[in-house]
Amino acid sequence: MQRWIWDQGWTSLHDAQEQAIGPILDGDRDVIISAATAAGKTEAAFLPICSTIATQTDETAAPSVDPWTSHDPWAEPTAPALTGIQVLYLSPLKALINDQYDRLDQLCDTAHVAVHRWHGDVAGDAKKKALTNPSGVLLITPESLEALFVNRGTEVPNLLARLQYVVVDELHSFLSTPRGAQLQSLLNRVELALRRRPPRIGLSATLGDMQAAAAFLRPNSPDAVQLINSTSDGQEIRLQVRGYRCADPLLSQKDAAEAEAAGRPVTVEDTTDGDQLMIADHLFRTMRGADNLVFANSRRDVEIYADLLAQRCESERLPNEFFPHHGSLSRELREDVERFLKDRTRPVTVVCTSTLEMGIDIGSMTAVAQIGTPPSVAALRQRLGRSGRRDEPSTLRAYITEDELDGKSTLVDELRCGLVQTTAMVELLLEKWVEPPADPGLNLSTLIQQILSVIAQHGGATAAEIHQSLCGPGPFDRVDPQRFARLLRAMATKDLITQVSDGTLLHGRDGERAVNHYSFYAAFKTPQEWRLVANGRPLGTLPVDHPIIEGAFLIFSGRRWKITGIDAKARVIELTRAHGGKPPVFGGEGAPVGDRIRQKMVSVYEADESPPWLDRSAADLLAEGRAAWRRHDLAATPVIRAGNDTLVLPWLGDHALVTTVLALASAGIEAAREGPSLRVFDCPPDQLQAAAETLLRKQALDPLRLARELENTDIDKWDYVLDPDLSAEATAARLLDTAGARTILSLITTATPGDTARPAPSGAQRPPSRGGFNTTEFCVLDLETTGFSPRLGDRVVEIATTRVRGDGTVIDEWSTLVNPERDIGATHIHGIAAGDVLDAPTFADITGDLLQRLDGAVLTAHNLRFDRDFLTAEFDRSGHPLPPLPALCTLQLVTRLDPATASRKLAVCCARIGHPIPHEHAALHDARAAAALLLAYLPVAERAGATELHQLGCHPTNWPTAWRSAPPSGRRHERGAASNRRDDQASYVASLVARLDDTGSSDPDIVAYHDVLDRALEDRRITELEARVLNDTAVAWGLTPAQVQKAHRAYLEGLVTAALADDIITDRERADIELVARLLQTDVPGTVLRARTAGTGTDGR
Structure with a gap:
């Protein structure tokens, strides 16, 4: 064994491996080894086991063939026999046995110890070899061991005569399950056959309660089990929980069927939920080119994501790297995928259920993903262990989707329970807590199987003999003789057993039929x-x-x-x-x-800080859940x-x-x-x-x-x-x-x-949400910026707020230019020159002034997402992160309440309500206009039945209980009367944008994105970096790639329509529109432009 360690190039042993040597070599006690995945648990057990077997020289005769002939089945141990299996290794998975066979064959060969495997897929010749010359290590599933007892019951004592150790791998997977009860019973029956107790060794990476595991491994003396818990689990963990909101597909099933019937192409993206497309997009961008596992909670989700990712590879002309793996797939397909994972010459990401949570050694995965709330903390820990072996960090990303809130949403929806439960489970994971095993109950179903098996093993047995052998300390210890007798009568009623005149129990007709069927050996069943x-x-x-x-x-x-x-x-x-x-x-x-997770959820709701491993969307969802909790x-x-x-x-x-x-x-x-x-x-x-x-x-x-x-x-x-x-x-x-x-x-x-209809009282100031909106205060805000995205380093150059009450009362107005501390951007749009802001305050200077105006009001803006992105970036830069304020978007409000309107542009909407804007792109004028628009649509919303803020689209709907305040500076630098706009700066595209009205969408998200496109195209340029930022903005706002493409096509069609307003498209106009098409990566066929120009009587030149 020392030579084998040297050959592996090991310079030291893991702590669990060192601690296991002494007790296993002694061979006088049971042992549980708990250590992280890839911490060498298998070697921790088998290095000392193989050393013992290699040096063993004591060989004596086997015990009597049938322990039923002995008056005392627990007599003093007899010495090992000349032949027989020496190590019985039990595994929950056939795939794990196959994997361990290759691994142990190499290790055991050094000690000249044979290794055999036995399960349903092993060839008959290999099994015959193990029976003919039993020795060494036998790798077997509980079901195959059950089959040995049923079919070769009288041979079991000889087959296991030299048994020195019993090893149970993945011990945690057996706890509190019918299969675990079967395993416990089988281990007791092995010892009954041998009339001695070989030490049992349990291996696991996920044990929440070591004492409970000890009670499972050795029910009659759990305190004597030596517990080895590795302390070297100090691996770096990289975590991110990502939040998403449900988004309907572009086409319903009905719409898709109609489109296909009409001969129009329908893609998978058209009929897939938007949140699923966004998750698939992030998985593709972060996992392509590496080895990863993606766990989903259902086979349906496995197939959806594997298909989306494979199609993405095809569309980008890449070799497919994404494959499904779940229990409904054929064994051949699953083994192909497992082989791909072990092949380090190609990157592979497998989307799977729990089938790859444990078991086969697939090496170190770069990252692990979890789609949906994890089934348990134990499962989360087991899955995380698949990533980051050999001193590499473990990487886990979780993707959680919550419903959009609307008038039908329940309080449970508002609490964002999926996101909060996932957050609680991750925090428990970081605290190194996992669920203790549940109470398995009476295990009567498994006891019925074991009764039938014992009868098959011995050709019959009395009720007293069966009860004595099965119902001692272990899985059936709550079945006393009276309950056991009632169970036997129930079995007899179903013709599973019958009793002959001497009291011996035999199989009944249905019992014999059941035992002779291959499905008998499994104690569990698939849900019907x-x-x-x-x-x-x-x-x-x-x-x-x-x-x-x-x-x-x-x-x-x-x-x-x-x-x-x-x-x-x-x-x-x-x-x-x-x-x-x-x-x-x-x-x-x-x-x-369980209780502990629910109680941890309460702690998450009660806390104020957002965990750093939540992305911004998840943090927003958490803030909404906390807001509902406090409200x-x-x-x-x-x-x-x-x-x-x-x-x-x-x-x-x-x-x-x-x-x-x-x-x-x-x-x-x-x-x-x-x-x-x-x-x-x-x-x-x-x-x-x-x-x-x-x-x-x-x-x-x-x-x-x-x-x-x-x-x-x-x-x-x-x-x-x-x-x-x-x-x-x-x-x-x-x-x-x-x-x-x-x-x-x-x-x-x-x-x-x-x-639920009344906000709970609290000392925190919050906007009212009942009895209409007359007393609700709104802080309507507008920004002018150097560009369209803070991700590109763009900054705020002017800010204005108009604070109004729902009854129309104007409470306060405030505005100031802001020194952006960089170039001023498109002066021809906002009319602000570099000299105008030299003496203006920076955003950090006015942070306190703005917070004072936002206090206790609903933050409102026309295209809130645009303004909030800039506010968030500016507040972060000033060292005062913007808290999750109640916020409302008038653009989305108009879209929801008046979907037939031709345009949602602020100027057009305000003109329609009789409130023209004197100076567009002047922050105070635009803020006043947005306030007028809000006040015009509040009565419309009330007539539609809205009585609460969330029915307007306001999220969250209460004020945070605490935040970092900043003192107001009182500094202001107002815009002068003169305008610096220069028409010669504006491009032809900018003039088209100004004339652009309806882009054919009633989706508020797409309308908001079109507004950003307006801002991006007003300088007639979109660089590659800006294009990437536009895409990132669309993703952050919840738009799928298919929706972005559709939005680009609709936007371009709107530009063409605007250009054709004078019935002429010139060469310059055509070049500009084609340039926009290239910038947006959208094809505009020349035939479209020619067809629309043909009716004008000109060729466009």
């Missing part, structure tokens, strides 16, 4: 598909892997449905549409969330009236929420889990409080009674065998949290209800 039917019309199928109850609610196809009937035999769920607004973000069933005072008001419903936010785990739903159902009250909350339907808070008091007073939280109310409790493979009483006992032990439900009911009885 249930058909969903509404009013006799099939909606689709859904895998149901959790209990359901009539009257409950579920989310399917983006809609909320109420369950009106359940046919368990036919696996049909009858539904009817349920109203109550937009479905919550957390529709459907994901991994259950409704959720720290003190966990019970909220929501129209006719009541929301309860106890911030406890999902099991407690589900148990509370069942308790309320027993009192005739309908409720459903909605993210971290309970929505109680058609029940005001006072009625809910009375019901909760009654439930607590009557002590109605009997878990067995609640469990009997559930349908589809056949979750695990053999649950269908259980009678109603056993089924209720198993369900209650596995899923219900009556203590948590009691806490929630007590909270309901003592809480003072709030109201």
